[in-house]
Amino acid sequence: MVATVDTDKNQRLALEHRIQSIPAVKLYKNGEVIDEFLGVQPESVIRVLLDRHIERESDRQRAAAAAALARGDVDAAERLLRQALAIDPDNQRLHPDLARVLVQRGRFEEAHEIIADLPAPRQLDEDIRALGIRIDFARVAHAAPEEAMLRQLIDADPGDCEARYQLSARLIMGGRFEPALEQLMEIVRRDRKYRDDGARKASVDVFTLLGAQDPLVRRYRALMSSALY
Structure with a gap:
């Protein structure tokens, strides 16, 4: 559901939700803010934000890959994530998962390439920037x-x-x-x-x-x- 609020007419609501400037867009799930952005943004940025939170069919394989990794089956985790990416290359939750698996296998260049496949706005997100940094440190530590x-x-x-x-x-x-x-x-x-x-x-x-x-x-x-x- 999409809703708009006139902050001039609903100042108390704006205060409760900490609206300090407009336009302000907040994404809610189960009554909690899970993401947000300020100012006018291009469609590409909005799509990246929504894609981070909309569950997809490929997320089932992502969950299976996480389970495989938890039991130490790195081969199965990589296979499942690659299959999921082949089916749904737009699921941007898959890329960092696969990159982390590749780091575990010592394949650092491949891990960076997987991250580089993400759209530019997603690459600027804190979690992806941090992952890139960790890949670089992992490469040094591995050698x-x-x-x-x-x-x-x-x-x-x-x-x-x-x-x-x-x-x-x-x-x-x-x-x-x-x-x-x-x-x-x-x-x-x-x-x-x-x-x-x-x-x-x-x-x-x-x-x-x-x-x-x-x-x-x-x-x-x-x-x-x-x-x-």
């Missing part, structure tokens, strides 16, 4: 030595920026963001030119994963500014 070996390399040569960078990727993939940021900060202090300012860029990617309000982001943004300037 890196074990954590214990990396720490031995750093102990032997504290200026080994490559070992620090690889260790940070392993830590990020394990959800240990603070020690990862410590490694990246140390690279920034020692060698800004490493990987073409790669440690600073990687830190910004970690900030994106954590979100602007995370205390670690506020702390390490300040430390980064001090190190740079």
Whole structure:
């Protein structure tokens, strides 16, 4: 159902639903806001928003793929997702699922290609941007030595920026963001030119994963500014 509200005549309702500017479009499910956008948007953007929430036949195969993945059957998960995409290439929930499966299999370029097939507006969504970042870190971690070996390399040569960078990727993939940021900060202090300012860029990617309000982001943004300037 689609409904429009005159906010001048329904100011109390506008206040309850936190309408601060118009046009404001909110998508509800079971009485809760599940998505929204502000301002006039092109049809392509609106279609992307709706497609994220309308259940499709291919979502059944998506659910079956998730079940297969939960029991450790990665082959079946990939097969089901590819079949679903072949039948319904417009279901944009399938692409990130398949990309995550490909990451588990160490096929990082394919994972990026799957994400690149999404429409441009969808690629700008936070979850897709975060997935792209995780794919990049996963690629580095996959090629890196074990954590214990990396720490031995750093102990032997504290200026080994490559070992620090690889260790940070392993830590990020394990959800240990603070020690990862410590490694990246140390690279920034020692060698800004490493990987073409790669440690600073990687830190910004970690900030994106954590979100602007995370205390670690506020702390390490300040430390980064001090190190740079």
